[in-house]
Amino acid sequence: MTLQARLVVTRPRFRLDVTxxxxxxxxxxxxxxxxxxxxTALRALAGLTALSEGHITLDGRPLHTLPPERRPIGMVFQDYLLFPHMSALDNVAFGPRCHGASTAEARGTAADWLRRVGLAEHVGTRPRQLSGGQAQRVALARALAVGPRLLLLDEPLAxxxxxxxxxxxxxxxRHLADFDGATVLVTHDPLDAMVLADMLVVVEDGAVVQRGTPAEVARRPRTDYVARLVGLNLYRGVAAGRKVKVGETLLSVTESLEGPAFVAFAPSAVALYRTRPDGSPRNLWQARVEGVERHGDSVRVHLDGPITAFADVTPAAVADLGLPPGQxxxxxxxxxxTHAYPA
Structure with a gap:
């Protein structure tokens, strides 16, 4: 591993402990x-927030003992923080100059990076004249121009x-695919994470609650927060064969499990009926409509009952069913x- 870290930051009402x-x-x-x-974790990696405990090792060398300016890190901040009085070229050249390059060398490096991010024609443009997308690319070029071994991105698309x-x-x-160092991206947007990242580390209340590839996390959420991100109904219960007991409700599943288990299913898998349907489907319960809202091309119905759930139905189904709150x-x-897996 290029980067290995345990980041512990303790504050009066908050404790971060992330590996x-x-x-x-x-x-x-x-x-x-x-x-x-x-x-906070990203700032700790950059040396902008002090560790209470833990360590940071990059390419086998301790990083946490070094001041921020001596860490081989490039960072893109959420607001980019470009120098307003400098051109795009001089913004990107700033890092190499700080690392000892001559003005000519730094500007040559900057021009090359601006070309790589598609901004060769904007070398003389100042930040206020750039679009948001162009400013983001200048900030990325500035971070990469110093030849970092660790790239830190704080909500780079927000x-x-x-x-x-x-x-x-x-x-x-595409730019991240060409970077041979380690990259840590911070985001609250699941789409950014799913598209940009190879691995996800989900953090809640200062602790890691789940980690895995985007596909693994999306398929097997382990907290309500993750389930909402990936658009699934999620329940925790106790499995016995192909049955999982959630509270007082017994759900039939396709997998055979024993012991603590999660059950997940998509809102689009939930069918709604005004009267008890014929044939008695395996998983059937009576619920109360809490509310409805538009959700893309469908309508999302919030259900309360022995288990709470979201159901996605068509506008035509809403017209047919009525679905006023309380129904x-x-x-x-x-x-x-359904999809069941060990808890």
């Missing part, structure tokens, strides 16, 4: 809600509008639509 391992050329995303400790974000996310993925409704999920 990280990142291989060369790998992108690891720290994903979590606001206040989870993601940015300041962009939706259309620009789509384009820049694709560009950023009693039958909900059903086929066993084949």
């Amino acid at each position: 990280l391992e990142v291989a060369a050329g790998q992108v690891v995303a720290l994903l979590g809600p606001n206040g989870a400790g993601k940015s 300041a962009l509008d939706a259309h620009t974000r789509l384009e820049i996310r694709s560009r950023l993925r 009693r409704i039958w909900a059903a999920v086929k066993a084949t639509e």
Whole structure:
């Protein structure tokens, strides 16, 4: 592993305790809600926040004993923090100059990086004249121009509008694929994490609650927060064969398990009926409509009952069912639509 770290930061009402391992050329995303400790972890890696305990090792050498300016790190801040009085070229050249390069060498390096990120024609442009996407690319070029072994990205796409974000996310993925060091990305946006990262580390309340590839995390969420991110209903119960007891509700599943287990299914797998359906589907319960909201091209129905759930139905189904808040409704999920796995 290029980066190995245990980051412990203790404050009066908060404690961060996160371990990280990142291989060369790998992108690891720290994903979590606001206040989870993601940015604190990133600042600790950069040396901008002191560790209470732990260590940071980069390429086999201790990093936590070094001041920020001596760490081989490039960092892209959420607001980019470009120098407003400098051109794009001089912004990117600033790092190499600080590392001892001559003005000519630094500017040559900067021009090369601006060319790589597609901004060769903007070398003389100042930050206020750049679009959000262009400013993000200048900030990335500035971070990479110092030849870092560790690249830190703090919500690098958060300041962009939706259309620009789509384009820049694709560009950023290509640039990260060419970087041979370790990259740690902080984001609260699951799409950014899923597209940009090779591995996800989910942080809640200062602790790691789940880690794995994007596919693993999306398929097997282990907390309500992760389940909401990936759009699944998630329950924890006790399995006995192909049955999982969640509270007082017994759910039929396709997998055979024993002991503590999770059950997950998509909101689109939930069918709604005004009256008890014929045939008695395996997983059937009566619920109360808590509310409805638009959700893309469908309508998301919030259900309360023996188990709470989200159901995605068509607008036509809403018109047919009515679904005012408080209405009693039958909900059903086929066993084949569920996914059970050990807790």
